[in-house]
Amino acid sequence: MELYDQKFDFRDERNLSLVMDFYELTMSQCYFNSKTKDKIVTFDLFYRKNPDQGGYAVFAGLEEVIGYIQKLHFTKEDISYLRSLKRFSEAFLQYLSEFRFTGDIYAVKEGTPVFPNEPLIRVKAKLIDAQLIETALLLCVNHQTMIATKARRIVRAAGGRAIMEFGARRAHNFDAANFGARAAYIGGVAGTATTYAGQKFKMPVLGTMAHSFVQSFDSEYEAFLTYAQSYPESCTVLLDTYDTLHSGLPNAIKVAKQYLEPNGYRLAGVRIDSGDIAYLSKKIRKALDGAGMQDCSIVVSNSLDEYLITSLISQGAQINSMGVGENLVCSKSTPVFGGVYKLSSVFEGEKNIPKIKVSENVEKVTNPGYKDLYRIYDKESGMALGDLMTLHGEKIDIDQDLTIYHQMNSWKNKTILGGTYVIEDLLQPIFINGKLVYDAPSLEEIREHSKEAFTHIWDEIQRFEYPQTYYVDLSKNLLDLKLSMLEEVKHVK
Numbered sequence: 001m002e003l004y005d006q007k008f009d010f011r012d013e014r015n016l017s018l019v020m021d022f023y024e025l026t027m028s029q030c031y032f033n034s035k036t037k038d039k040i041v042t043f044d045l046f047y048r049k050n051p052d053q054g055g056y057a058v059f060a061g062l063e064e065v066i067g068y069i070q071k072l073h074f075t076k077e078d079i080s081y082l083r084s085l086k087r088f089s090e091a092f093l094q095y096l097s098e099f100r101f102t103g104d105i106y107a108v109k110e111g112t113p114v115f116p117n118e119p120l121i122r123v124k125a126k127l128i129d130a131q132l133i134e135t136a137l138l139l140c141v142n143h144q145t146m147i148a149t150k151a152r153r154i155v156r157a158a159g160g161r162a163i164m165e166f167g168a169r170r171a172h173n174f175d176a177a178n179f180g181a182r183a184a185y186i187g188g189v190a191g192t193a194t195t196y197a198g199q200k201f202k203m204p205v206l207g208t209m210a211h212s213f214v215q216s217f218d219s220e221y222e223a224f225l226t227y228a229q230s231y232p233e234s235c236t237v238l239l240d241t242y243d244t245l246h247s248g249l250p251n252a253i254k255v256a257k258q259y260l261e262p263n264g265y266r267l268a269g270v271r272i273d274s275g276d277i278a279y280l281s282k283k284i285r286k287a288l289d290g291a292g293m294q295d296c297s298i299v300v301s302n303s304l305d306e307y308l309i310t311s312l313i314s315q316g317a318q319i320n321s322m323g324v325g326e327n328l329v330c331s332k333s334t335p336v337f338g339g340v341y342k343l344s345s346v347f348e349g350e351k352n353i354p355k356i357k358v359s360e361n362v363e364k365v366t367n368p369g370y371k372d373l374y375r376i377y378d379k380e381s382g383m384a385l386g387d388l389m390t391l392h393g394e395k396i397d398i399d400q401d402l403t404i405y406h407q408m409n410s411w412k413n414k415t416i417l418g419g420t421y422v423i424e425d426l427l428q429p430i431f432i433n434g435k436l437v438y439d440a441p442s443l444e445e446i447r448e449h450s451k452e453a454f455t456h457i458w459d460e461i462q463r464f465e466y467p468q469t470y471y472v473d474l475s476k477n478l479l480d481l482k483l484s485m486l487e488e489v490k491h492v493k
């Protein structure tokens with residue numbers, strides 16, 4: 001079988017099959033030894049809390065999930081290693097050596113705004129197949145969704161000013177830098193400083209210059225001039241190596257006037273990387289404008305995040321674009337996205353038996369059953385009214401009134417009048433019987449989809465402070481099932 005039977009922007013040639021928690025393998029051997037081996041089950045991947053007390057997340061990481069599943073196989077070396085652990089029978093190792101994922105996977109499109117407790121990925125597969133992919137699914141989705149969400153927040157704060165992703169040097173490792181750049185692009189940044197990400201994911205690469213460049217010349221002027229001579233059409237100089245206002249700025253203007261402009265070019269930009277950004281940027285704007293350089297951009301950087309950016313803009317800082325590193329690529333304020341993967345049902349022949357995970361903490365009680373997920377839009381405004389989980393196969397007639405229920409309480413419900421709404425099936429087929437059926441969009445298309453999808457989400461959901469909670473509701477059938485299962489569990493206890 002071809003490792004990749006689909007065109008992707010990025011192909012990871014590494015064999016990452018064993019990037020799985022050891023218990024996936026030990027449990028799978030138990031399934032193999034028991035009659036549960038070929039049992040068909042369903043799992044949901046979902047998360048419980050929005051990052052940064054925000055109102056949403058941006059789903060990302062699916063393409064890497066697809067790549068992993070397509071390639072998932074155990075090589076001779078993998079099998080030898082597993083044998084050396086003395087935990088696995090020869091029969092099971094033989095089974096693993098022929099293993100390929102054979103199940104169905106449905107998922108939300110990358111870039112889609114998503115909300116707590118709804119299935120972002122739904123797996124229907126043999127128990128072993130569904131178990132073995134758990135770690136990779138969570139790893140890819142948790143990382144990239146976290147970064148895409150952070151990027152979206154930073155881009156929103158920037159209010160139309162371009163954000164450059166500068167994080168590779170602070171990223172936790174190579175993959176975090178590259179996939180972080182990819183996810184940031186989905187979240188709306190203009191490009192990345194990480195050249196590899198540009199090459200592999202076909203996203204724009206951007207950048208200015210470092211302090212070391214300026215330091216390496218005898219004078220700051222000479223450094224700026226040398227750079228301008230090499231890149232007369234796209235020269236952005238760094239002002240703060242010695243003294244932003246008294247050395248960097250006059251030298252930048254001097255290079256513009258004495259070299260660039262006489263040769264028919266303009267100084268593209270100046271970057272500030274320390275000091276009081278609001279104060280300095282205002283002074284710099286005034287000086288540049290006074291020198292007839294209204295088109296020269298002011299780029300700022302220095303541990304920026306969505307809150308600092310909001311503050312700088314409210315202080316009247318004169319900023320055209322920003323470089324953001326550590327707070328974006330490490331999602332410093334919310335460094336973990338808590339996606340989980342829970343069993344939701346088991347098939348016995350054609351019969352589907354819903355399963356629930358109970359917790360003292362009401363928020364941690366899972367939504368049972370093999371489910372579908374719909375987004376409901378107001379027909380007139382096009383705005384999303386909420387998301388609805390139903391039992392798989394429940395039909396929604398958009399000409400009829402639709403009552404949607406809170407995830408725990410039947411008295412908290414809302415009826416949407418028939419004819420006033422439209423629905424979107426959010427779970428797209430990705431794999432059917434192990435075969436990839438998804439025509440993966442390009443990264444550019446994913447980014448566009450994300451931007452467009454957010455125009456349907458009310459601003460009240462997207463704001464940073466105390467955002468409104470987006471409705472993620474249940475159909476009556478699903479709520480009744482959940483409540484009756486909770487009652488049953490109470491009796492069992």
Ligand SMILES: Nc1ncnc2c1ncn2[C@@H]1O[C@H](COP(=O)(O)OP(=O)(O)OP(=O)(O)O)[C@@H](O)[C@H]1O
Pocket residue numbers: 273274275276277278279301302303304308311312315
């Ligand atoms: N006007 C401002 N309002 C709020 N925060 C600001 C403003 N100007 C700069 N900042 C932020 O304050 C922090 C200042 O960082 P820091 O204390 O390291 O000073 P610095 O200017 O970077 O000094 P250094 O010369 O050591 O680089 C940065 O995160 C920066 O983005």
Ligand SMILES: O=P(O)(O)OC[C@H]1O[C@H](OP(=O)(O)OP(=O)(O)O)[C@H](O)[C@@H]1O
Pocket residue numbers: 166167169170209210211212273301302303304323324325326327
């Ligand atoms: O602050 P962040 O949001 O993480 O953005 C990246 C930072 O990395 C660079 O600094 P660094 O001191 O590493 O190198 P430099 O000499 O190029 O400034 C750059 O100047 C930014 O300040």
Ligand SMILES: O=C(O)c1cccnc1
Pocket residue numbers: 166167193206207208209210323325
């Ligand atoms: O191009 C830049 O200015 C840049 C890139 C990475 C980190 N800091 C700055």
